[in-house]
Structures are given as structure tokens and as C-alpha cells.
Amino acid sequence: MTTLDTIGEFGLINRIQNGAAPAVQPGTVRGIGDDAAVFALNDTEFGLIATDMLLEGIHFDLTYVPLKHLGYKAVAINVSDIAAMNGLPTQITVGIGLSSRFTVEAVDELYAGIRAACEAYNLDLVGGDTTSSRSGLVISVSVLGSVPKDKITYRNTAQANDVVCVTGDLGSAYLGLQLLEREKQEYLANPDMQPNLSEERAYLIQRQLRPDARTDMVHELRDLDVLPTAMIDISDGLASELLHICRQSGTGAVIFDENIPIDDQAQLTATEFGISPITAALNGGEDYELLFTIRPQEFEKLKNHPRITAIGYLTADPAQTVLATRAGQQTPLKAQGWGQM
Ligand code: ADP
Ligand code: MG
Secondary structure, three states: OOOOOHHHHHHHHHHHHOOOOOOHHHHHHOOEEOOOEEEEOOOOOEEEEEEEEEOOOOOEOOOOOHHHHHHHHHHHHHHHHHHOOOOOOEEEEEEEOOOOOOOHHHHHHHHHHHHHHHHHHHEEEEEEEEEEEOOOHHHHHHHHEEEEHHHHHOOOOOOOOOOOEEOOOOOHHHHHHHHHHHHHHHHHOOOOOOOOOHHHHHHHHHHHHOOEEEEHHHHHHHHOOOOOOOOEOOOOOHHHHHHHHHHOOOOOOEEEHOOOOOHHHHHHHHHHHHHHHHHHHHOOOOOOEEEEEEEEHHHHHHHHOEEEEEEEEEEOOOOOOOEEEOOOOEEEEOOOOOOOO
């Protein structure tokens, strides 16, 4: 028997993908392997569908995660996979597993967050499933969406010399988690203690507890008339996501460490925790920003955009996926193993 650790999350997904039967439905355009599956919808648009599940004790800790935020986040992280295909969400279904310790009011809170996200992303909750759970809360969301056929962005269509861009800033959600975990440990040691989460750190906490999907960037890219050659959302950390694009597109990449956008509070907090801010951005995960590539001639159109940063370029050599300093030193980019899958 083989332990799951031996092949890791991505090895397991590859195995499932390789074992899947060939599509029998003519409407199945793209199956396992991208942020969302793609299916025929109408003459001009593709349909999109994605699923993401959150488990208590693995993905969240209810000692510091408010249920309302959790409901919002469960929707947002799914919408993020639709945004990664350059699409917009339309409907969700929500499955929940509840242990006996949850009250009706707790479920109301969770659904208040889900409703807030439906409003924020302009989508409808159209179904789901409710079961009991032996231990803790499980929340699994599936999202439907659509994208004009000529605007869809896959992971495997990037090209050498493309400019690599990211939206927003990276590493903040991970540092928010570190702050919350530290607070929890201090509280457990001294339950009379008052929470000490200063206002300046509110941004990091918010990035962890209530992330937003970058559907705004999908609109902006359309407004800028920029069609990325490839796109993925950053759920597992920049390094892991960039390696997905490179592996699937058959390219290499050079990323400049000094170009990686990191918030000031994130810089400070990383230093306080003795973590390199770059490491937090590369491997932290849960930022739910978009990572995309564009042809070099398109760069002019977005080079002055305040929330899009060029961080490097793709190369023709698939063996070269590196983080570079301006001085010219290069270190290989590595994806983290099983994290919070
Ligand atoms: P993301 O981080 O974008 O949500 P994942 O790494 O979770 O993507 O999944 C990568 C691909 O594998 C997606 O196409 C997803 O639908 C598919 N996938 C993940 N788990 C399973 C599974 N248990 N069975 C079938 N497909 C899966
Ligand atoms: Mg994704």
C-alpha cells in the first residue's frame, strides 16, 4: 500500500485525472486540470464549474474564525476559481455537514456570510445538501459561471517571453493567520487576556478571514482590452501556482524577488515572526489574487495599473523556474507539499 504522502496532493490529482474515463459528453470542453471545468453553454459563452471544500480543524479554527466570515470565504474561494478562467460566477450550491454542537443560530450566521457573498458577487444560491457530521463543520461549495468563448484563460497556454503579472499583494493572508494563531496561543495560556490585535494589523486579519475573489480584475482586464495568455488564482502560494502554469504550458520562468508586491504591514509582521516576507508571498497561500501572463506587447496597456504588478517573465526552458535577485543570483522555485489542500 502507498501512503498519500508519497505522492502528495498534486500527484493524487494527477492519478485521478489519468484514471478518469475519456469524456462521453460532447459538451465537456475541459475536465480535470484547470481552476474550473469548462462546458458548452451557448454560441458565444462557455459554462464553468468548480468545487472547493473547507473542513474544520484543517482549513479553519472556529476559536477565531467567525461563522459569518467563514460562509463568505467558502463562496469567495470558489468564485476565485471562476475568475481564474476569466469568467464571472452565476450560481452556487452549498453542502454542509454539521455536528451536534452547532445551533440553529450558528447556521444562520454561516448563511448570513454566504448571502453577503452572493450579493457581493451577484450570484444566486440555488441548492445544496445538509448532513450530520461526526466531528465538526464541513462546508463544500460548487459554483457555476460563464465566460465569453474568446476570453477564456487556461493554465496551459502561456508562452515563452510572456510577462508574468499578479494582482494585489501577496503573503498577507498567511501573516494574518500567524497573528490569529499567536493570539489563540496567548489566550489559551491566559484566558483573561484581552485580544491584542491592533488596528494596523486589521488588513492582514481581514485577508485571512474574509478574502475576496478578484472578479473586479476580470472586469478591469476586459476594460483594458488585455487577454491573458494564461491565468490561475493564487490559493496555494505564488510558487506553486506559477509552477502549474509553467508545467502545463511547457515553459520556464524568472521571477524577480524585489518585484513581488508585499503590503507594508505584511513586511513588518513577517519580520516580527522571523519569516522572510518573500517566503510568505511564495508559499503562504490563501491570497486569492490572480496570477496571469500576457504577451510582452500587451504590457504597455497595464503597466501603470496600481493593482497589477509585473514580477518576471517566462522562458523557453522548462527546467528554469527560478527566483532571481537584481544582482543576478537565482534560486529554484519550489512548491510546498500538502498544506491546507
Ligand atoms: P484549485 O486550487 O484551483 O481549486 P485544485 O488543485 O484543488 O485546484 O484542483 C486541480 C484540478 O483537479 C481541478 O481541475 C479540480 O477540479 C481537480 N480535482 C481536485 N480534486 C479532485 C477530485 N477528488 N476528483 C476529481 N477532480 C479533482
Ligand atoms: Mg484555483
